[in-house]
Amino acid sequence: MMRRLFIGSVWFYFALLLIGPILYLAVQSFDEGIAAFWREVTKPEALHGFMLTLEITAIVLVMNLVFGTITALVLVRQHFAGRTVLSGVIDLPFSVSPVIAGFMLILLFGPETILGTFFGTLGVKVLFAMPAMVLATLFATFPFVVRELTPLLQTIGTDTEEAARTLGANEWQVFLKVTLPMLRWGFVYGATLTVARAIGEFGAVLVVSGNILMLTQTATLHIYQSYVDFNYVGANAVALTLLAVSFAILTVLELAKAKSAAIVTSAN
Amino acid sequence: MTTHTLLQLALRSAAVGYVSLLILFPLAAIAHQSFIGGIDHFIEDISTPQASSALVLTLEAAFLTTVINALFGTLSAIVLVRYEFPGRWFLNALVDLPFAIPTLVTGLMIAAIYGPTTILGMWLQEGNITLLYAKPGIVLAMLFVTMPFTIRSLQPVLMELEREHEEAAFSLGASPWTTFWKVTVPSVLPGLLTGVFLTFVRALGEFGSIVIVAGNIPMKTQVASVYVYGEIESYNPQGATSVSVFILLISFLVLVLLERLTRPPGERMPRWFRWSKPPLPMIHPSEIG
Numbered sequence: 001m002m003r004r005l006f007i008g009s010v011w012f013y014f015a016l017l018l019i020g021p022i023l024y025l026a027v028q029s030f031d032e033g034i035a036a037f038w039r040e041v042t043k044p045e046a047l048h049g050f051m052l053t054l055e056i057t058a059i060v061l062v063m064n065l066v067f068g069t070i071t072a073l074v075l076v077r078q079h080f081a082g083r084t085v086l087s088g089v090i091d092l093p094f095s096v097s098p099v100i101a102g103f104m105l106i107l108l109f110g111p112e113t114i115l116g117t118f119f120g121t122l123g124v125k126v127l128f129a130m131p132a133m134v135l136a137t138l139f140a141t142f143p144f145v146v147r148e149l150t151p152l153l154q155t156i157g158t159d160t161e162e163a164a165r166t167l168g169a170n171e172w173q174v175f176l177k178v179t180l181p182m183l184r185w186g187f188v189y190g191a192t193l194t195v196a197r198a199i200g201e202f203g204a205v206l207v208v209s210g211n212i213l214m215l216t217q218t219a220t221l222h223i224y225q226s227y228v229d230f231n232y233v234g235a236n237a238v239a240l241t242l243l244a245v246s247f248a249i250l251t252v253l254e255l256a257k258a259k260s261a262a263i264v265t266s267a268n
Numbered sequence: 269m270t271t272h273t274l275l276q277l278a279l280r281s282a283a284v285g286y287v288s289l290l291i292l293f294p295l296a297a298i299a300h301q302s303f304i305g306g307i308d309h310f311i312e313d314i315s316t317p318q319a320s321s322a323l324v325l326t327l328e329a330a331f332l333t334t335v336i337n338a339l340f341g342t343l344s345a346i347v348l349v350r351y352e353f354p355g356r357w358f359l360n361a362l363v364d365l366p367f368a369i370p371t372l373v374t375g376l377m378i379a380a381i382y383g384p385t386t387i388l389g390m391w392l393q394e395g396n397i398t399l400l401y402a403k404p405g406i407v408l409a410m411l412f413v414t415m416p417f418t419i420r421s422l423q424p425v426l427m428e429l430e431r432e433h434e435e436a437a438f439s440l441g442a443s444p445w446t447t448f449w450k451v452t453v454p455s456v457l458p459g460l461l462t463g464v465f466l467t468f469v470r471a472l473g474e475f476g477s478i479v480i481v482a483g484n485i486p487m488k489t490q491v492a493s494v495y496v497y498g499e500i501e502s503y504n505p506q507g508a509t510s511v512s513v514f515i516l517l518i519s520f521l522v523l524v525l526l527e528r529l530t531r532p533p534g535e536r537m538p539r540w541f542r543w544s545k546p547p548l549p550m551i552h553p554s555e556i557g
Contacts, residue, residue: 003351006343006346006347006351007347007351007353009340009343010340010343010344010347010348010359011355011359013340013343013344014344014359014362017408017411017412017415018362018365018366018412018415019362020381020388021374021377021378021380021381021412022365022377024377024380024381024386025373025376025377025380025381028380067282067283067286070279070282070283070286071283071286071287073279073283074279074280074283074284075283078276078279078280080280082284086283086284086287089287089291089292090287090291091523092291092295092520093291094466094469094470095469095473095516095519095520095522095523096473096516096519097472097473097474097475097492097493097496097512097515098473098475098476098493099473099475099493099494099496099497099500099512100298100473100493100496100512100515100516101294102500103298103496103500103505103508103509103512104294104295104297104298104512105294106500106505107294107297107298107300107301107505107509108293108294108297113297135290138290139290139291139294142287142290142291171271171272171275193367196367196368197367199370200368200369200370200371200372200373200476201370202370202371202372202475202476203371203475203476203493203497206497207497207500220370220372220373220476223372223373223376224372224479227376227480235376236376236380239370239372239373239376239377242369242370242373243369243373246365246368246369246370246373247365247368249368250361250364250365250368253364253368254361254364
């Protein structure tokens with residue numbers, strides 16, 4: 001009896017919060033037919049938004065994989081003063097509101113600041129342009145790769161790498177042939193979370209981009225603009241497209257979990 | 269100096285330099301801006317009627333969200349771990365969805381289904397319940413984006429704490445009540461605290477979904493993040509700074525407290541990221557083949 005009540009309330013909670021809203025958005029997007037949906041999704045403004053989001057996500061993903069790996073290696077393998085501080089700082093972006101993150105970048109790169117003047121004389125536009133949008137997204141996503149890799153690096157230890165070195169492999173070979181392959185599911189998981197967050201980033205990008213049509217308007221900003229302009233079909237259509245991407249991301253996450261679970265189970 | 273130590277030094281400089289540029293510099297910028305204003309301005313800025321009501325509303329909604337999330341999150345975690353039922357796999361996969369959905373899309377979904385034009389919205393209206401452009405809508409949005417935290421921090425703990433442990437204590441003569449307090453609670457508490465505290469911090473900063481569902485009426489349904497956005501748009505960096513710093517201070521304090529409460533002696537790595545670890549034992553080896 002208790003069992004049925006518990007299971008029932010969990011289904012109810014999920015239906016009310018997750019399943020209902022998602023299904024309803026899907027229905028709403030086709031409210032005026034498939035033709036209207038297609039028209040909204042393939043509008044030049046929408047396509048530009050998708051492209052810009054894709055570009056930012058690609059840059060951020062590469063940066064996070066490179067610097068995330070370096071930072072994780074340093075955190076786990078090296079002991080130095082300030083290591084605990086570094087470790088604590090990495091988690092800070094999780095607790096900073098996206099709007100505040102964007103605002104901090106405005107304070108840092110505004111026209112009256114040292115950095116702002118410096119880039120101004122170089123002729124590089126940081127705010128209301130691509131650099132600030134990339135920086136804002138980097139800030140929000142930096143912890144993902146690092147925090148997936150650190151526990152993995154701790155578990156695998158350095159025995160295999162030492163063995164490879166004894167057999168005559170140089171540092172670069174050890175890294176490419178031994179360390180990286182062992183970390184692959186951590187990469188998949190960290191990269192997927194990064195992509196999800198980068199595609200969905202809104203608050204920070206809204207603040208630093210200026211939301212300029214066909215110039216700095218990402219997919220999420222385009223949804224927001226359509227909603228504010230009462231173009232609900234347009235907003236819902238692009239939102240549903242991003243939702244489909246979310247489902248794809250979730251599938252990758254589930255597969256990654258199953259695979260990494262399989263590795264751990266076989267290791268035990 | 270060998271090439272190995274040189275390489276290590278280079279990597280360390282790269283990591284520390286990158287993290288400083290990306291995270292510490294922006295934080296230093298807002299701290300600097302806050303110091304320019306001084307403590308008097310800070311207090312003045314956060315106690316204007318509009319700012320203080322935004323802060324109170326945010327804290328209230330985040331607190332309510334945390335309580336509901338703790339209750340339903342715990343229940344969901346228990347049900348997903350302990351019971352076999354049709355759709356368990358499906359629900360378990362759905363838990364991560366709020367992390368994958370853009371917050372703005374979350375806002376649109378909630379606005380669409382609970383808005384006044386739908387059957388559900390009309391039914392709520394007859395009962396004189398307004399969700400959209402009111403406090404319940406804000407809490408609903410916060411609940412959606414924070415849903416995974418409690419469930420995902422409790423699941424691994426509950427799996428470790430197999431039923432046998434409790435049964436062992438029970439068969440050794442402990443009453444159900446003693447078993448619950450002496451065995452279940454102490455092992456589950458760190459996970460629960462992690463989920464609850466992360467929920468609170470995440471709810472405090474939420475923007476994308478709330479900006480859609482709240483209506484953002486000053487003094488009524490305007491939360492702190494939306495207030496900060498308004499101040500930025502109206503070129504008032506000082507007002508934006510003070511409210512931002514206030515929210516940042518609360519968030520950092522909560523996280524430091526969490527760290528103190530959950531860190532076992534001798535452990536050096538923060539454990540805030542626990543929720544993202546895959547709950548391994550959910551997949552039985554036989555299912556993988």
